[in-house]
Amino acid sequence: MTTFIGKEVTIVGTPLQVGDVAPDFTLMNTDLERVSLADFPGRKVISIVPSVDTGICSAQTRRFNQELSDMEDMTVITVSCDLPFAQKRWCGAEGLESAVTLSDFYDHNFGQAYGVLMEEWNLLARAVLVVDADNRITYVEYLDNVNEHPDYDAALAAVKG
Template sequence: MAQITFKQQPVDLIGDEVKVNDQAPDFKVVDQGLNPITLADYEGKKKLISVVPSIDTGVCDQQTRQFNEQANDEDGYVLTISADLPFAQKRWCASNGLDNVITLSDYQAHSFAKNYGVLMDGLMLLARAVFVLDENNKVVYKEIVPEGTDFPNFDAALEAYRNI
């Protein structure tokens, strides 16, 4: 079982570890309208999956903005996944004037979190992480941030995304 820290406290991660060069596992989440979404909904294009504990916090807000600002001109998808309720994600997007950000909620069954090994035990939040998948859903980049309140390595993730 992998472990990170969150606010300097050790936290075990629940789920299956995903490695670079693995075929990305499927997942079932919901969009802002409560519609079920799976990995197949983004078939055929590269994907940068930005995983955040809660979109309403400063680091998560900045992570979501930075990836969307710096990667939205690419021919692919930038997905932000959290365990926030879809209504909170929708409110955050609206209050920040962000109409093109794709937020997905893993609150129902934590399918994404368990399949990608990023569910924080006890907190039931998603650990801060970034996964980059190619158009065939092969994992080409992975980062699970060791301290949940720190930023991911934006440059490395964006380079991996752009170089697909």
């Protein structure tokens, strides 16, 4: 069962598992360009949040970007249903202009493919995936309570281990 602001929500899609190949996606970046998983070679942390404009989501996005931005062959990708304009404004306000934020606002295909679309809200539930250079998932955390922080230490250990 997954909850958001204290209420049970229906998740559309099936959660991914360690060992699965990360599904390809088409999302919108802050320059209003469509991008796919193939546009990000190397290892990736896919940090999924309901909205970068909220406290936990902001902290999650900031933490992964600050801790991993200097790692070679690593891209932190934050995905939400925020409009690209809001994502770009948030990045500027937070001093994270080089952060990769992608929007699933258009058709929610990412949310369905990654098993994180909250049907009642048309927002994404909180999750963290670590993906290797072959796009195979090496770590995954789906949070039962969307209003909690992910296990940053476990995700970072998976990246660095």
